[in-house]
Amino acid sequence: MDWLQILVLSLIQGLTEFLPVSSSAHLILVPVLTDWPDQGLAFDVALHVGSLTAVVLYFRDELLRMIGSWCRSVTGKGTDEDARLAWWVIIATIPVGIAGLLLQDFLETAARSPLIMVFGLIFFGVVLGIADWRCRGKRSEYRMTWKDALWIGCAQALALIPGTSRSGITMTMALLLGLSREASARFSFLLSIPVIVLAGGLEGVELANTGVDVDWGNLALGALLSAISAYLCIHYFLAFIKRIGMQPFVVYRVLLGLALLWLFA
Structure with a gap:
């Protein structure tokens, strides 16, 4: 991998992991618009580590209180609002x-269709x-109920559809x-932590079973760039x-979506 591929893929991961624009849609465009080789599973794991690092650092104070x-x-x-929020994150993770x-x-076959x-x-x-136009309210994430968490968790399961x-x-x-x-964004970001851990963990197990050699310098650079871009993305x-x-x-x-339709239809 050259430095440009590392830079582009790291920025895509760091930004689209948290923006409501679909990381899978952006990643499918990369091989279409470039002749780059596949980055490999090890690099995917490194990018997930970067995104996870960013969200944990950004919400470190809240996470320490919640834990x-x-x-x-x-x-x-006893149970206070921080404990309840931690329970809501756990509940919302179960459906996905x-x-x-x-x-x-x-998901490995039909759901990968560009259409x-x-x-x-x-x-x-x-x-x-x-x-956003009609239904937004004023409640904070600390005023959620377990039913809210379950509904959001069920919605998160739909994200398995590319x-x-x-x-x-x-x-x-x-x-x-x-x-x-x-509050909607903050809870979504907190909810990303167990999801990234699960996804990255599965990829890590798969990587360990392959036994392939990795370029640790590229992985470290990719993780760093992904972490920086993700942190700035969350903040702004x-x-x-x-x-x-x-x-x-x-x-x-x-x-x-229309651009993808034009490319693949």
Whole structure:
């Protein structure tokens, strides 16, 4: 891999992991627009490590409070808002884990169709636009209930369909349930942590079983660039949606979907 491929793939991973625009749709464009070789599983794992590092660092204070309060709650020492938020993240993660196990064969074959990806981009993009326009409320992530978490978790399972966008669909459901824009995004980002751990862990196990040699320098650079771009993305996205909202991302999704349709139809 040359430095340009490392830079482009790292930025795509770091930005699209958290923006509501679908990372899978962007990654499918890379081999179409370039003649680069496949980056390999090891590099994918490194990019996931970078994204995970960014979101953990950004929410480090909240995570420390959540973990401490959650540990106290399971030992019977009381439950506060931080413990509840930790439980809601756990509950919201369960549906995507079950769906991934049950639909693995389908997701590896039929769901990889470019037309399905186009549908996911455009349809769920429009739904995001409607939710942001009509349904956003004022509740924070600390005012969620377990039912809210379960609904958001079920919505997250839809992100297994390429083009849907994990962050996009979870923010959409949160908005529909009456959370504010910032709360919807913050909970989506917190929810990404166990999902990235699960996805990266599975890739890591698969990589270990292959026994291939890796270029540790490229992996370290990719992880670093992914982490930096993801951290900046989270920071500026939260400020951006507070002032402007989701509509620019809706327009972008529709245009990207139409571009993919033109390329693959």
